Amino acid sequence: MKRAKGFLQRIIQAIKRGPLRMTRKRERLLGALLAMDRPVSAAALRDKAGLPESDLVTVYRTLEAFEGVGIIQRIPLEESGCLFELTEPDDHHHHFVCRECHRTERLDLCLAIELEEQARKLGFTQINHLMEVYGLCEDCQPAAASGD
Amino acid sequence: MKRAKGFLQRIIQAIKRGPLRMTRKRERLLGALLAMDRPVSAAALRDKAGLPESDLVTVYRTLEAFEGVGIIQRIPLEESGCLFELTEPDDHHHHFVCRECHRTERLDLCLAIELEEQARKLGFTQINHLMEVYGLCEDCQPAAASGD
DNA sequence: AAGCATAATGAAAACGACTTTCATAACGAA
DNA sequence: TTCGTTATGAAAGTCGTTTTCATTATGCTT
Ligand SMILES: [Mn+2]
Ligand SMILES: [Mn+2]
Ligand SMILES: [Zn+2]
Ligand SMILES: [Zn+2]
Numbered sequence: 001m002k003r004a005k006g007f008l009q010r011i012i013q014a015i016k017r018g019p020l021r022m023t024r025k026r027e028r029l030l031g032a033l034l035a036m037d038r039p040v041s042a043a044a045l046r047d048k049a050g051l052p053e054s055d056l057v058t059v060y061r062t063l064e065a066f067e068g069v070g071i072i073q074r075i076p077l078e079e080s081g082c083l084f085e086l087t088e089p090d091d092h093h094h095h096f097v098c099r100e101c102h103r104t105e106r107l108d109l110c111l112a113i114e115l116e117e118q119a120r121k122l123g124f125t126q127i128n129h130l131m132e133v134y135g136l137c138e139d140c141q142p143a144a145a146s147g148d
Numbered sequence: 149m150k151r152a153k154g155f156l157q158r159i160i161q162a163i164k165r166g167p168l169r170m171t172r173k174r175e176r177l178l179g180a181l182l183a184m185d186r187p188v189s190a191a192a193l194r195d196k197a198g199l200p201e202s203d204l205v206t207v208y209r210t211l212e213a214f215e216g217v218g219i220i221q222r223i224p225l226e227e228s229g230c231l232f233e234l235t236e237p238d239d240h241h242h243h244f245v246c247r248e249c250h251r252t253e254r255l256d257l258c259l260a261i262e263l264e265e266q267a268r269k270l271g272f273t274q275i276n277h278l279m280e281v282y283g284l285c286e287d288c289q290p291a292a293a294s295g296d
Numbered sequence: 297a298a299g300c301a302t303a304a305t306g307a308a309a310a311c312g313a314c315t316t317t318c319a320t321a322a323c324g325a326a
Numbered sequence: 327t328t329c330g331t332t333a334t335g336a337a338a339g340t341c342g343t344t345t346t347c348a349t350t351a352t353g354c355t356t
Binding site: 076078094096098099105107109111112115116118119122123124125126127128129130131132133134135136137138141 | 224226242244246247253255257259260263264266267270271272273274275276277278279280281282283284285286289
Binding site: 167168169171173174202203205206209210213228 | 331333334336
């Protein structure tokens with residue numbers, strides 16, 4: 001948990017600033033997100049937060065609420081679904097994602113900014129981009145097939 | 149339809165080389181893909197091919213078959229679903245995609261190759277990447293809200 | 297401490313883009 | 327034509343996520 005000390009307090013303030021309410025569940029979910037060392041699925045987050053009885057919809061709604069405050073980044077998986085991660089509002093980055101275990105490595109280099117510039121020249125507005133690299137991490141290498 | 153003349157024939161040969169069969173429906177779907185000037189959804193492709201009575205599963209299965217031959221590129225949309233496009237097997241590129249009308253502009257610059265190199269250094273294998281830029285194209289600009 | 301408007305929650309059903317299953321039809325090599 | 331294999335359609339299933347709606351909790355105001 002190598003994160004700024006007042007981070008959580010600042011987040012809570014940001015949330016209370018709007019119409020959102022900070023409930024026990026949201027505190028637990030926020031705490032779990034803060035403690036995570038990697039992006040997680042909604043279901044995994046619910047479990048990590050120690051709220052196994054909570055409905056998943058609550059998790060999704062909470063994530064949506066947090067996303068609105070700008071502290072959640074969504075990382076799409078290759079096939080379906082996505083992972084969620086707590087980030088500072090202006091911390092733009094991408095990831096290497098293991099297709100198998102969903103281990104992710106942060107990728108600080110973003111090469112898409114100039115692409116967005118090109119899009120702008122084409123007349124596009126409200127531009128954003130998606131860039132993730134997928135593969136099998138060290139731990140998920142397929143067992144070497146013998147004679148196939 | 150600015151595509152090499154023998155392209156279709158080469159594709160048909162490639163397909164017949166394997167266990168795949170070239171049926172009327174597949175010919176029509178292939179023709180529609182060839183005639184498209186932009187990536188399309190499975191449902192739109194079925195309609196463009198003039199096969200409104202065909203089941204969508206046939207379209208998906210055909211696209212899957214063509215993908216296996218390396219002539220289909222899949223372009224993920226921001227929210228859900230994806231578009232399909234006919235490409236030459238080694239024609240790697242990305243897109244600008246309009247969130248609204250799904251108009252796409254080809255983006256020949258691929259910046260992710262060096263990222264894949266980084267992933268390799270991290271021990272990842274079977275690496276690929278996803279990179280698309282989303283926005284609203286010229287034709288889909290929101291009507292300027294007056295006094296809001 | 298109550299009261300109250302508003303936001304959060306849970307249960308269940310709905311969504312949407314696919315995918316699977318299985319029986320039937322079409323293909324194409326021999 | 328025959329026959330093994332592949333393609334197709336109908337219907338149901340999947341899976342992550344969202345919607346609906348009735349109930350409960352929050353937190354600001356008396
Ligand atoms: Mn990250
Ligand atoms: Mn393209
Ligand atoms: Zn970026
Ligand atoms: Zn690329």
